[in-house]
Amino acid sequence: MQVPIKEVVSIFKRNIERDKLRNTPSRITILKAAYSHKGHFNAETIYNTVKGDAQSVSLATVYNTLELLQKYGLVRTHKFSNQHTEYEATLGYAQHDHMICLDCEKVVEFCDPRIQMIRETMGELLEFEVEKHALNLYGHCRKASCEKAL
Numbered sequence: 001m002q003v004p005i006k007e008v009v010s011i012f013k014r015n016i017e018r019d020k021l022r023n024t025p026s027r028i029t030i031l032k033a034a035y036s037h038k039g040h041f042n043a044e045t046i047y048n049t050v051k052g053d054a055q056s057v058s059l060a061t062v063y064n065t066l067e068l069l070q071k072y073g074l075v076r077t078h079k080f081s082n083q084h085t086e087y088e089a090t091l092g093y094a095q096h097d098h099m100i101c102l103d104c105e106k107v108v109e110f111c112d113p114r115i116q117m118i119r120e121t122m123g124e125l126l127e128f129e130v131e132k133h134a135l136n137l138y139g140h141c142r143k144a145s146c147e148k149a150l
């Protein structure tokens with residue numbers, strides 16, 4: 001399932017119009033960079049991708065645009081280790097959760113439909129409208145590929 005970038009841009013534009021914010025070209029550039037990036041990324045990654053562009057984009061602009069994207073549900077954020085916030089695109093990407101190796105900090109994505117069932121069942125039981133969830137499993141890779149495995 002892939003959502004065309006034009007669609008993502010128009011959702012973003014509708015949101016900023018509603019919030020009466022300016023639609024600047026740099027915001028669109030940052031949005032496109034976020035959606036062309038596969039998997040997880042941080043603000044610096046996006047900054048390095050877009051800084052060569054015609055309009056000069058500052059790291060601060062990248063940060064506050066990513067914040068807007070999060071507010072509009074176009075990206076979600078993670079704090080996997082004690083490092084900086086990581087982001088990932090949401091539209092057109094399957095719902096998934098994460099497993100994080102405490103040794104090499106590798107992040108593995110997994111998808112289990114039972115988690116969706118928990119959201120629905122518990123929401124119903126406790127009369128709660130579940131909007132989002134965060135599930136991170138921490139541990140140690142058992143694979144030989146773990147760079148820090150003992």
Ligand SMILES: [Zn+2]
Nearest residue numbers: 088096098109
């Ligand atoms: Zn992910």
Ligand SMILES: [Zn+2]
Nearest residue numbers: 101104141146
């Ligand atoms: Zn590992």
